[in-house]
Amino acid sequence: MTQSAGLLDSRVAVVTGSARGIGAAVAVAFASHGARLCLVDRAPDDSLARVASQCEGYGVEVLTVRADVSVEGDVTAMIAQAVERFARIDILVNNAGILTNRRVADMPAELFDETIAVNLRSVFLGCRAVLPTMTAARYGRIINVASQLALKGGPRLAHYSAAKAGIIGFSKSLAREVAEDGITVNCIAPGPVDTPLAGDLPPDQVEATRLSLPLHRIGIPDEVAPTAVLLASEPGGNLYTGQTLGPNSGDVMP
Numbered sequence: 001m002t003q004s005a006g007l008l009d010s011r012v013a014v015v016t017g018s019a020r021g022i023g024a025a026v027a028v029a030f031a032s033h034g035a036r037l038c039l040v041d042r043a044p045d046d047s048l049a050r051v052a053s054q055c056e057g058y059g060v061e062v063l064t065v066r067a068d069v070s071v072e073g074d075v076t077a078m079i080a081q082a083v084e085r086f087a088r089i090d091i092l093v094n095n096a097g098i099l100t101n102r103r104v105a106d107m108p109a110e111l112f113d114e115t116i117a118v119n120l121r122s123v124f125l126g127c128r129a130v131l132p133t134m135t136a137a138r139y140g141r142i143i144n145v146a147s148q149l150a151l152k153g154g155p156r157l158a159h160y161s162a163a164k165a166g167i168i169g170f171s172k173s174l175a176r177e178v179a180e181d182g183i184t185v186n187c188i189a190p191g192p193v194d195t196p197l198a199g200d201l202p203p204d205q206v207e208a209t210r211l212s213l214p215l216h217r218i219g220i221p222d223e224v225a226p227t228a229v230l231l232a233s234e235p236g237g238n239l240y241t242g243q244t245l246g247p248n249s250g251d252v253m254p
């Protein structure tokens, strides 16, 4: 068993979309800092169980829940299961997301709606479901995963960019609503990160973004996870709420 660094000791975290990619890296990082976990994904295979056993290697308790975060009943149930198991939720990471490429001119309304439902409506549903527990405890850390595309947009990604921009506006507003309850709400807005989802980004777009980044390289999930640990930690709440952390700001992107 690896020894915990303890920054999240005794905390309980729900992480959506944690069967792979950024969500899996966040889950493992949280476990390495001592958090007990509720891992959520709709993946039909055993990938969520594999991430769970990696987390359990740090000696923390892990609950896995299969849920579709765009479905209201699933989100209510996932939060209820976490509360039933752990009697508290300190941290919620709304990370699950999907990305497709389509020009607006060719976009079926159903694809637009699905993108908003999975990427943005899910954030609303997750936050609303967890607020009673966090408000009662007068403590909470909510982290919503947006994207640099929210700030700069991208061709064939209007639906995705709109959802991600919505997450930032939603989070800034919610941060103001719940500050007096001891709850912080922040966004992480990664640039391109090497995951299966990024494989669906237009290659020309990835290359243009890569060149615009300060380090001129694509990130990896383990480079996003430490920011999530910071925002999830108790000391992180002193400086951060209503903020969006990412590798760059919109006005210096091409």
Ligand code: NAD
Pocket: 016, 017, 018, 019, 020, 021, 022, 023, 040, 041, 042, 043, 067, 068, 069, 070, 095, 096, 097, 098, 099, 118, 145, 146, 147, 148, 189, 190, 191, 192, 193, 194, 195, 196, 197, 198
């Ligand atoms: P990924 O595709 O590797 O992983 C996403 C996970 O979310 C998968 O396990 C998938 O099964 C799950 N998921 C998708 N829809 C779901 C739903 N409706 N209900 C439950 N689970 C669902 O993607 P990733 O790159 O790790 O992305 C994670 C988050 O980071 C997403 O919100 C994405 O938009 C965002 N993001 C990614 C990048 C990037 O370049 N990879 C950049 C910026 C932001």
